[in-house]
Amino acid sequence: MSSSTVGAAADRDGRNGPEGRGSRDGRAGRDGADRVWSVDEHLRDVLATIRPLEPIELQLLDAQGCVLVEDVTVPAALPPFDNSSMDGYAVRVADVQGASEEFPAVLTVVGDIAAGSAELPPVGPGEAVRIMTGAPLPPGAEAVVPVEWTDGGTGGGPATAMTARREPLGEVRVHRPATARAHVRARGSDVGAGEIALSAGTVLGPPQIGLLAAVGRATVTVRPRPRVVVLSTGSELVPPGEGLAAGQIHDSNSFMLTACARDAGAIAYRVGAVGDDPATLRATLEDQLIRADAVVTSGGVSVGAYDVVKEALSGLPADEGSVDFRRLAMQPGKPQGFGRIGPDRTPLFALPGNPVSSYVSFELFVRPAVRALMGLAPADRTTVRAVCPEGVGSSPEGKRQYLRGHYADEAVHTVGGAGSHLVKALAHANALIVVPEDATSVEAGAEVDVVLLD
């Protein structure tokens, strides 16, 4: 078996890593008990079982980030009426023709229209109406002159603003001419009645939610956010805020994974840590399934004597679903469980307990699944090529390694080592450096694939 270095000549010649293990095209391992799955195979298997959630009608703000499943047509034109785009005076074009500061057009102010006003005094020859931005254009008016082009009714020089509130009507001196429709926003100039405002398949971000509100929709039909239940396992775990006895550590995974689930778009429920007792774990899962579109557990999937998730969920009776525990050609994240459990065959991800392993596993497998449940494209992270100035000394042969990195200015630096317990390094990384299965090191200055995490 030969090993290879990213950036070295052997790699550039296209020689690959060991056969029958991981490889660039995502093939991995032999059949049988010692079978090892590639990252790509596992993701494919996971996504093959995920079906988008049934659409429901949601209030606009609850639909943020969701995929629309209906075409939304516009019931009435937007804007619904001709209106002013400036604070100023609604005038007739002929009345202000040739107006200048030296020879202003002097008009009689016959009314005042605020936005929202339904009372529209008509503008006759020689007349003007004071009008605010967004207020309907009154009958007879052909254009709006901004207040800065007038004396504001003061009899002095050019105004900089209107006087507050209602002032006695009088005269206004207009210092410039205006063309027809100047500073008028036409009815329907944004979108016409009967047009499609948004098509099915649109992801609702803030501007789309703004548009829906603008056309009068209070609710929309979307695929909902999945409800993801997160629970950690391990008798050593104590919630943050509590003191630690000998051998105990704080449960960080359930918090991190709950945050991951939210970040992926889910409604996440964190369940506290469950001890290493299979019966308790099974009972807890049974209780939680009622509110879950997916379940994520951490810990208890390796080969130890107290690997509770594996013990509780291996070999389930056929009517309770099934969970497959397997080894992947990746580091971190080698041991993984995935299956569907309970009466609704709810997808369950049994992630490894080491915190970095849990995080990377969520990124690679759960995040795409959450997105698929929402009807979104599963992959959303950007992968870029970047120079790795210090390189990577060694990477496990036949495994795809995800190292923590900090990416900036087209270069990526490793953050911390490969240990899957290094939570501080994870918290200071903004990217994952991918060392492919067929590489056992990366030359200093070579280019690598980098998955950007934000």
Ligand SMILES: Nc1nc2c(c(=O)[nH]1)N[C@H]1C(S)=C(S)[C@@H](COP(=O)(O)OP(=O)(O)OC[C@H]3O[C@@H](n4cnc5c(N)ncnc54)[C@H](O)[C@@H]3O)O[C@H]1N2
């Ligand atoms: N003999 C072998 N031992 C191990 C193997 C192996 O192949 N042979 N694989 C190692 C790998 S790789 C991983 S990853 C872990 C996965 O183990 P488990 O999923 O069973 O996880 P635990 O044993 O429960 O915990 C591992 C580690 O992580 C800490 N942990 C667990 N849960 C939390 C949590 N909620 N918050 C913070 N830290 C947590 C736990 O205390 C352990 O230190 O197995 C290796 N072993």
Ligand code: MOO
């Ligand atoms: O896979 Mo473990 O995830 O290497 O620490």
